[in-house]
Amino acid sequence: MIQKHASALNIPLVYLHSVGFYAHFSVQLPSAFPIVDTHPDATALDDLRVLKPWPELEEFAQGKTNGVESMSAHDKGHIPYICLLLHYVNKWKAENDGKLPEAYKDKTAVRNMIRADGGDEENFEEAYAAVLKSLNPPQAPSSVRAIFAADETQNLSPTSASFWFIARAVHDFNAKHGVLPLPGGLPDMKAHSKDYITLQKIYKDKARRDCAEVLVSVQQLEKFAGRDKSLIDPSEVENFCKGAAHIHLVRGRPLQIIQAGADVKFGDRAKAMNNQLTNPESLLGLYIAFLAFDDFVATHSIPSTNADAVSSLIAPGESGADYEADAVKLTGIAHKIVDNLINEASTRIEDPEYSELKSEVEQICVEITRAGGKELHNIASLAGGMVAQEIIKILTAQYVPIDNCCLFDGVTSRSSVLRI
Numbered sequence: 001m002i003q004k005h006a007s008a009l010n011i012p013l014v015y016l017h018s019v020g021f022y023a024h025f026s027v028q029l030p031s032a033f034p035i036v037d038t039h040p041d042a043t044a045l046d047d048l049r050v051l052k053p054w055p056e057l058e059e060f061a062q063g064k065t066n067g068v069e070s071m072s073a074h075d076k077g078h079i080p081y082i083c084l085l086l087h088y089v090n091k092w093k094a095e096n097d098g099k100l101p102e103a104y105k106d107k108t109a110v111r112n113m114i115r116a117d118g119g120d121e122e123n124f125e126e127a128y129a130a131v132l133k134s135l136n137p138p139q140a141p142s143s144v145r146a147i148f149a150a151d152e153t154q155n156l157s158p159t160s161a162s163f164w165f166i167a168r169a170v171h172d173f174n175a176k177h178g179v180l181p182l183p184g185g186l187p188d189m190k191a192h193s194k195d196y197i198t199l200q201k202i203y204k205d206k207a208r209r210d211c212a213e214v215l216v217s218v219q220q221l222e223k224f225a226g227r228d229k230s231l232i233d234p235s236e237v238e239n240f241c242k243g244a245a246h247i248h249l250v251r252g253r254p255l256q257i258i259q260a261g262a263d264v265k266f267g268d269r270a271k272a273m274n275n276q277l278t279n280p281e282s283l284l285g286l287y288i289a290f291l292a293f294d295d296f297v298a299t300h301s302i303p304s305t306n307a308d309a310v311s312s313l314i315a316p317g318e319s320g321a322d323y324e325a326d327a328v329k330l331t332g333i334a335h336k337i338v339d340n341l342i343n344e345a346s347t348r349i350e351d352p353e354y355s356e357l358k359s360e361v362e363q364i365c366v367e368i369t370r371a372g373g374k375e376l377h378n379i380a381s382l383a384g385g386m387v388a389q390e391i392i393k394i395l396t397a398q399y400v401p402i403d404n405c406c407l408f409d410g411v412t413s414r415s416s417v418l419r420i
Helices: 002-008 055-065 081-094 104-118 122-134 142-149 162-177 193-225 234-242 267-277 284-299 323-344 353-371 377-396
Strands: 013-019 022-028 033-035 248-250 405-409 414-418
Touching (some): 002 013, 013 284, 081 122, 142 248, 193 234
Antiparallel strands (some): 405 414
């Protein structure tokens, strides 16, 4: 009931379960949960556009590398490495019919040019080290292209969230220019302070122009969608453009709720989950044991001595009277879930992997039964901290939350995230 209401109201929902040395929690997000502030590594924001420079950058680089062969050692050793990259890319193009050095052997040839001319100069070493990373076509990642293709991006309405208007504007920008808006960041490098500041300004000015173009597009899209005035803050557009290559969209999935007497179904995730069954690093077996635990609780109860009272649900091993029998029952339920998953995925697992898998699940079930449904304070505390961290991500829409189930095995001190 709670799950259905949360889903209908687009309210995130978190489910946590901790038993003995094990814990898992699942996050149910709205069907579309976009994150702009994904906080990638700082170096990931360095988009130098060496293979697709703009006029101001090319002009500056040409001015700094003109006559590099006859420069003094001091001046040559302070050319910003971005300028060196542009110089040697153009030199390579001149020797190869104007083609870009995109293949690995081509990039290696550019590196060899840099190494041959620069010797041990620090800036030449910086250029040499940056070749493989910087000489890549500045195309949008697949995750970003998926957002561009989303129905919410393509079919805007007056009630569409700001994210979708900006995503559509950035999509149009990318379709027009073949690149995403420039972030405008610049890494540290050996150079004269004046040259570095000038280069930094060139990048920032280009980023501002790109952002301004996207902002105009956003406002036009709002007008076309039927809005009387723009409702989107320019700072949102600026933030989006800065991290456009790292925006993320999580398609929320419903929590898996056990229905007493009904088989567990994995639906469109059956094949992916089946592939996890024989992965020794996966904790899917633990997840299956937790599902079996829920099924056990849903089908076992202690009759009340009071005729007017409801029977009390009971966890495996909780009564303590028949611990071994409960462990066998729980293991049987878990093994049935494994068999149903294999059948649903229309595959077959041969021995000895099948026997090893069932043996592993049995060991987990025995340990869960031994806990008798009780929590250990240290495991519960750890799981609570992990959940708190995810809730902060969800509330602030910063960093990417788990998608959508996290498991912790306190016996082996391992954790795993699965999309169920």
